[in-house]
Amino acid sequence: MRTGWLWHEIYAWHDTGNAAGYLSGPGLQPFRHFESPESKARLASLVEVSGMLEHLTRVTATPASEQDLLRVHTDEHVESMRRQSEDPRGGDMGDGLSPFAQGGYDIARWAAGGTISAIKAVVTGEVDNAYALVRPPGHHARPDTGMGFCMFANIAIGIEYARQNLGVGRVAVVDWDVHHGNGTEACFENDPEVLTISLHQNGNFPADTGKVEHRGTGDGFGAAINIPLPAGSGDGAYQYALEHVVAPALRRFAPDLIIVACGFDSSNADPLGKMLLTSTSYSAMTNTMMELAEELCEGKLVISHEGGYSPVYVPFCGLAVLETLSGQRSGINDPYAATWDALPDQALAPAQKALVDRVATLVDEVPSPATSTLSTGA
Ligand code: ZN
Numbered sequence: 001m002r003t004g005w006l007w008h009e010i011y012a013w014h015d016t017g018n019a020a021g022y023l024s025g026p027g028l029q030p031f032r033h034f035e036s037p038e039s040k041a042r043l044a045s046l047v048e049v050s051g052m053l054e055h056l057t058r059v060t061a062t063p064a065s066e067q068d069l070l071r072v073h074t075d076e077h078v079e080s081m082r083r084q085s086e087d088p089r090g091g092d093m094g095d096g097l098s099p100f101a102q103g104g105y106d107i108a109r110w111a112a113g114g115t116i117s118a119i120k121a122v123v124t125g126e127v128d129n130a131y132a133l134v135r136p137p138g139h140h141a142r143p144d145t146g147m148g149f150c151m152f153a154n155i156a157i158g159i160e161y162a163r164q165n166l167g168v169g170r171v172a173v174v175d176w177d178v179h180h181g182n183g184t185e186a187c188f189e190n191d192p193e194v195l196t197i198s199l200h201q202n203g204n205f206p207a208d209t210g211k212v213e214h215r216g217t218g219d220g221f222g223a224a225i226n227i228p229l230p231a232g233s234g235d236g237a238y239q240y241a242l243e244h245v246v247a248p249a250l251r252r253f254a255p256d257l258i259i260v261a262c263g264f265d266s267s268n269a270d271p272l273g274k275m276l277l278t279s280t281s282y283s284a285m286t287n288t289m290m291e292l293a294e295e296l297c298e299g300k301l302v303i304s305h306e307g308g309y310s311p312v313y314v315p316f317c318g319l320a321v322l323e324t325l326s327g328q329r330s331g332i333n334d335p336y337a338a339t340w341d342a343l344p345d346q347a348l349a350p351a352q353k354a355l356v357d358r359v360a361t362l363v364d365e366v367p368s369p370a371t372s373t374l375s376t377g378a
Pocket of ligand 1: 263265
């Protein structure tokens with residue numbers, strides 16, 4: 001398996017400054033922002049030190065052009081980011097929680113461009129699958145604003161590039177970041193040709209999106225699926241959701257390309273999530289996505305990095321995903337996995353099963369290539 005690997009040192013130069021997590025103010029001793037370079041940069045370090053890098057095919061990042069950004073975002077949002085980025089004091093992506101230093105606009109263009117490059121490498125057959133370790137993340141960014149530490153919608157920008165330039169038609173996005181992929185969903189809410197499936201912690205962030213009944217609008221109705229799992233969900237819940245919702249939805253939708261919005265903040269170690277996943281779970285989920293990609297779209301699978309805020313644990317999760325994608329072992333084992341895999345709450349619980357079973361009833365309304373033809377009157 002030729003697995004593409006994309007990382008650029010400039011992603012670690014995106015500076016979110018000091019905060020006590022994501023807040024600052026009276027009573028809060030200044031600390032690092034949760035979305036610091038550490039977790040991603042340390043994943044890149046482990047990929048090198050473990051020897052995994054030797055098994056991967058380097059994919060080169062280039063910055064997204066303004067035209068690439070404007071296929072998804074409004075002029076006003078792009079212009080606001082560019083202008084704030086020139087200010088020596090930096091700016092904010094849109095929600096007051098997502099700061100960036102001077103030059104942040106350019107780094108975010110490198111992040112969107114990285115996802116484009118990974119998609120291009122997979123679609124053109126340069127590699128079989130690919131992992132884009134990009135930063136800042138993208139899945140919360142909506143057409144008209146950034147939020148949740150995301151300036152631009154990296155995956156949506158990559159999809160629009162691929163549809164415009166690479167002859168790609170139907171794309172499915174599976175988002176296992178602990179937060180709802182509200183931005184990706186918003187970019188395609190009217191679009192029956194892009195299926196977005198988000199598995200996330202119910203009500204975590206954003207508080208008011210990602211509910212079961214949010215299913216896309218207009219022609220895009222049915223092409224958004226939300227699986228808002230209860231806090232405390234573990235491996236059993238995620239595997240059950242993949243088997244009973246993700247797999248049948250993808251089979252019905254029949255994508256040309258599958259993209260995973262890969263956040264490791266659904267791990268047991270994350271300060272912003274309350275889920276229990278381990279590197280073992282991410283490896284198993286990657287394997288399931290590879291099998292679905294093999295069955296449905298000649299194996300075309302791109303993983304684009306989103307959140308994940310444990311600098312200690314994210315590297316092991318990322319390494320496990322890369323080992324699975326490439327079929328190669330790095331020789332470094334996750335020292336936490338054995339203890340955390342044995343947590344009793346890793347097993348599927350009744351409330352989790354009930355939620356997934358409820359979402360599973362919506363799969364029949366996912367647009368299939370046949371229904372799309374009918375709806376356009378062809
Ligand atoms: Zn997240």
